[in-house]
Amino acid sequence: MIPVTSLAGRKVALFGLGGSGLATARALVAGGAEVTAWDDNPQSVAKAAEADIGTADLRGADWSAFQALVLSPGVPLTHPEPHWTVTLARAAHVEVIGDVELFARERRLLAPKAPLIAITGTNGKSTTTALIAHILKTSGRDTQLGGNIGTAVLTLDPPAADRFHVVECSSYQIDLAPSLDPSAGILLNLTPDHIDRHGTMENYAAIKERLVAQSDVAIVGVDDAWCRAVAERIAASGGRVVRISKDSVLADGLYADGTRILSSTAAGIEEVVDLGSHRVLRGRHNQQNAAAAIAACRAVGLTRDEIVAGIASFPGLRHRMQPVARRGGIVFVNDSKATNADAAAPALSSFERIYWIAGGKAKEGGIASLSAFYPRLVKAYLIGEAAAGFAATLGDAVAHAECGTLAAAVTLAASDAAGEAAVLLSPACASFDQYRNFEERGDAFVAHVAALDGIEMLI
Numbered sequence: 191m192i193p194v195t196s197l198a199g200r201k202v203a204l205f206g207l208g209g210s211g212l213a214t215a216r217a218l219v220a221g222g223a224e225v226t227a228w229d230d231n232p233q234s235v236a237k238a239a240e241a242d243i244g245t246a247d248l249r250g251a252d253w254s255a256f257q258a259l260v261l262s263p264g265v266p267l268t269h270p271e272p273h274w275t276v277t278l279a280r281a282a283h284v285e286v287i288g289d290v291e292l293f294a295r296e297r298r299l300l301a302p303k304a305p306l307i308a309i310t311g312t313n314g315k316s317t318t319t320a321l322i323a324h325i326l327k328t329s330g331r332d333t334q335l336g337g338n339i340g341t342a343v344l345t346l347d348p349p350a351a352d353r354f355h356v357v358e359c360s361s362y363q364i365d366l367a368p369s370l371d372p373s374a375g376i377l378l379n380l381t382p383d384h385i386d387r388h389g390t391m392e393n394y395a396a397i398k399e400r401l402v403a404q405s406d407v408a409i410v411g412v413d414d415a416w417c418r419a420v421a422e423r424i425a426a427s428g429g430r431v432v433r434i435s436k437d438s439v440l441a442d443g444l445y446a447d448g449t450r451i452l453s454s455t456a457a458g459i460e461e462v463v464d465l466g467s468h469r470v471l472r473g474r475h476n477q478q479n480a481a482a483a484i485a486a487c488r489a490v491g492l493t494r495d496e497i498v499a500g501i502a503s504f505p506g507l508r509h510r511m512q513p514v515a516r517r518g519g520i521v522f523v524n525d526s527k528a529t530n531a532d533a534a535a536p537a538l539s540s541f542e543r544i545y546w547i548a549g550g551k552a553k554e555g556g557i558a559s560l561s562a563f564y565p566r567l568v569k570a571y572l573i574g575e576a577a578a579g580f581a582a583t584l585g586d587a588v589a590h591a592e593c594g595t596l597a598a599a600v601t602l603a604a605s606d607a608a609g610e611a612a613v614l615l616s617p618a619c620a621s622f623d624q625y626r627n628f629e630e631r632g633d634a635f636v637a638h639v640a641a642l643d644g645i646e647m648l649i
Contacts, residue, residue: 191217191613192348196295200221201255203248203284205233205275206262213342214260214289215243226251228275232388238441239562248275257615261286263338263362269389278384288366289344295369297349304349305490308337309358309482310371311351311378311411315339318479319358319469320507325487325500326354338363346512354490363390366398374489375405376482378589380416395420403429407489409482413437432489435473435625436480444485446477469513469521470506471649509632511537515639516646520607522639524567525616526632534618538563543611545569546601546623547596550619552576557583558616564588569606571599575623596624596631601640613639 194217204215207229215238215484218225227238228248239245260281266273267286278285286308297304309319320477322336334346337357347353357372361384363646364370380395388394399420402408409432410421424430433443444453447468452459462484471480482502487497491538506512508524515522523541528534530553538544538560548557557580569600570590577592593599596615603613617628627632640647 192344192346193221194218194223194292194344195221195295196299197257197293200257201226202258203251203253203275203279204260204275205229205248207231207238208264210260210264210289210342212238212241212243212261212342213290213345215290215555216241217292217344218260226256232581237287246316247432248278248314251278253278256284257283257284257404259286261288261294261366262604263288264367264454265386267362267365268393270388286292286366287368288363289342290357290363290370291367291451293343293349293355293357294367294371296356298369299540301349301351301353303373305350305354305374306349306372307356307374307376307486307490308359308372308401308405309353309376309486310361310398310535311376312363312381312383314378314479315358315360317476317507317510318376318482319356321479321483321501321504322486323356324504325483325492325497326356326443328500328503329492329496331623340627349439352473357643358442359401360387365397367437370401371405371499372401372405374409376409377402377417377420378411378478378482379414380420381414381493387460389417392643399423403427406430407485407490409485411435411478411482412440412443413478427577432484432485434478436478436481437477439447440457444481446474446481449477451477451481453484462494463501465501468501470504470511471501472511473536475536475539476511482611509628511540511647512632514636514640514647514649516648517604517642517644518608519610520604521612522604522645523612523614523615523616524632524635526621526628526635528616528618529553529620529628531555531557534616535560535563537614537616538566538629541614542566542610543568544609545571545611545613546575547571547599547603547615548618549573549576550617550621551578551623552619556580560618561587565648569603571603573599573617573624574619576619596634597638600635600642602641606637 204227326333339358380430409492511524
């Protein structure tokens with residue numbers, strides 16, 4: 191835990207007592223703050239009270255006594271309208287911040303030069319974050335991994351001069367962290383997302399830009415117009431920018447050439463790593479993720495050999511294009527995290543011959559946007575509520591079978607699969623018709639695969 195000493199002796203309001211909210215409340219109390227916490231869920235309030243955290247309905251609180259409102263990132267700050275706690279806080283001129291901001295303040299108090307890598311972007315954040323942390327750990331560094339990737343940042347070990355923090359940041363977290371100032375900040379890409387929470391694409395992009403604009407080194411993917419503009423603004427203001435690209439040759443930066451990641455500077459061009467044989471970092475999107483990780487690790491002092499060794503041993507993330515088993519030339523891949531068509535596209539682009547398991551609770555738009563990948567599909571195995579609709583979309587373009595259950599789909603796909611190919615679970619759907627979440631669905635896929643004859647498990 192990181193006790194939040196920056197608010198010691200101060201009265202603090204906190205709203206949102208889910209996992210990260212409860213962790214934040216505990217960190218505030220441990221640091222000496224007087225916390226008044228609340229949540230719309232009575233069970234969450236009861237759990238906080240059991241942990242000796244002060245609770246009270248903030249609607250009746252004296253807001254003039256509070257130093258800050260600490261808001262959980264899932265609670266609306268601006269759109270579609272500010273949460274009622276935000277309205278009350280602003281009326282009383284109380285600052286509204288989040289747990290990442292509290293972390294940033296503790297870092298400045300404890301070890302202002304402690305290496306901090308913060309990662310954001312619309313897509314690829316979790317893989318890049320996990321890859322960076324893996325490279326650092328493999329090199330022998332004391333490494334702390336948290337943030338939006340699933341571990342509340344204030345549950346990590348405190349900042350120290352020789353301790354590396356790697357923090358994934360959502361736009362919600364950045365919006366609540368006005369003074370976040372990483373050693374290396376990464377902005378991978380920007381496409382329309384969370385507009386319901388930020389109002390416009392311009393607002394969303396501006397929030398993401400803050401993370402890199404306030405970094406010692408700004409690492410920016412320049413394959414979209416929004417990010418190119420961000421890189422140009424930071425460079426024009428005198429900031430240090432490292433550009434990365436999976437699509438274009440760069441005169442100065444890191445870019446992909448086939449499966450190789452090249453580094454270009456005034457001194458020349460060198461190959462950093464070749465991902466051609468990597469069993470996890472497949473596809474152009476992962477070339478961008480790897481380039482960003484290389485740039486960040488360089489920025490905090492790692493050598494080329496340390497970086498290459500870490501990349502080589504990276505096992506990937508569970509449920510994200512995760513090779514889980516092999517039988518002959520067939521690899522079985524768990525991409526259960528792909529809960530919509532856009533999320534399924536990277537996996538479909540990464541294999542030449544695919545026996546595709548898809549379906550579940552359909553998202554708006556279905557799978558029509560994936561038609562460019564149909565030539566890669568040997569056959570599709572359709573499950574859940576979406577099966578009939580997906581079958582109609584595929585029509586005569588792709589051979590398919592309506593299997594109903596994941597177990598039936600795995601059995602049939604494994605029976606059909608031949609040659610060099612992937613049996614790929616990349617559902618392009620939510621899981622909620624048959625599973626509680628995508629993790630449970632992915633675990634079920636792994637279990638069904640493990641039960642097949644002649645399987646060599648890779649995990």
